[in-house]
Amino acid sequence: MMRVAFFSTQTYDRSFFDKLNAAHGHELVWFETHLNQKTAALAAGAEAVCVFVNDTLDPATLEVLSTLGVRFVALRCAGFNNVDLPTAKNLDMKVVRVPEYSPFAVAEHAVALILALNRRIPRAYNRVRDGNFKLDGLMGFDLHGKTVGVVGTGKIGAIFARIMLGFGCRVLAVDPYPDLVLQHELESKGSGYASIEEVFAQSDILSLHCPLNQHTSHLIDADTFRMTKSTLMLVNTSRGALVDTTALIQALKQGRIGSVALDVYEEEAELFFADHSATLIQDDEFMRLLTFPNVLITAHQAFFTEEAMSSIAAITLQNLADLQRGEGCANEVQA
Secondary structure (H helix, E strand, O other): OOEEEEOOOOHHHHHHHHHHHOOOOOEEEEOOOOOOOOOHHHHOOOOEEEEOOOOOEOHHHHHHHHHHOOOEEEEOOOOOOOEOHHHHHHOOOEEEOOOOOOHHHHHHHHHHHHHHHHOOHHHHHHHHHOOOOOOOOOOOOOOOOOEEEEEOOOHHHHHHHHHHHHOOOEEEEEOOOOOHHHHHHHHHOOOEEOOHHHHHHHOOEEEEOOOOOOOOOOOEOHHHHHHOOOOOEEEEOOOHHHEOHHHHHHHHHOOOOOEEEEOOOOOHHHOOOOOOOOOOOOOHHHHHHHOOOOEEEOOOOOOOOHHHHHHHHHHHHHHHHHHHOOOOOOOEOOO
16 A cells, blocks of 8 residues: 655545545545645655646756655656656656547647637537627638647647547647657648748647647747738646747737637646636736637636546556566656
């Protein structure tokens, strides 16, 4: 049995993990707070910590965890940009993740955002609730025949690309490691891989499905908006820092972008997964984004389906079991 300290937890995390933990028998300890240097002491007595996207595992935090006897870091997500891997390696701490839980969940949410933003669904819903049945200001455009740029064609990006092909879109993809099967499918329908400059310049809709790293941080910045169409719809369901928020706000103010759908936000750590409805939100850039009628934001819920949550819990618990037995774990992240 392994004692595992869970950070950034919600009631639904406990529900799925407690149910599936019966087969493993780990001792699960729950904390709602984010993990960082100040809160790391809560992991005292645990062999492992289980963390999520907005936890901070920088060198200082990892040093504290190591001193407490923590040997394992289990990410219940695919991304690992919030973990300082070289420090973890030096401390002989193994890091594991959930590389795939439900790529369909995220890809389908990206499509939902496109449809809702294009057809003004939130505004239309609120109008009808108010007894207003006028159509002024609700006009969208046909997806059929539009060019959709896909940045990153891993499992999620590839599924998203195939869905958009189904709408009759022309799909332009970019990835340093092209999916050869997807490439054949795209080319058979008049689409294909292209340079990132071509994708930026030609896309009517641009959807981000790439990891966050030193090469992709602020991939979308002021220079990007000089290349893209002024009618571009930008969609981000990947990581918030792929988009330079300041540059995005300027592009919106100056009419250099048509619309934006975000499920992630650059500074989301202090906002998302918590109820701030009774407090004053201090993030000026986030509040500025909410003022634009052509911006749609959801709170990092793209992954949030029953299938995905079950998969996240099952894979995470199996990762921990593999580590406890000293066996090689296929989902270990290497520095």
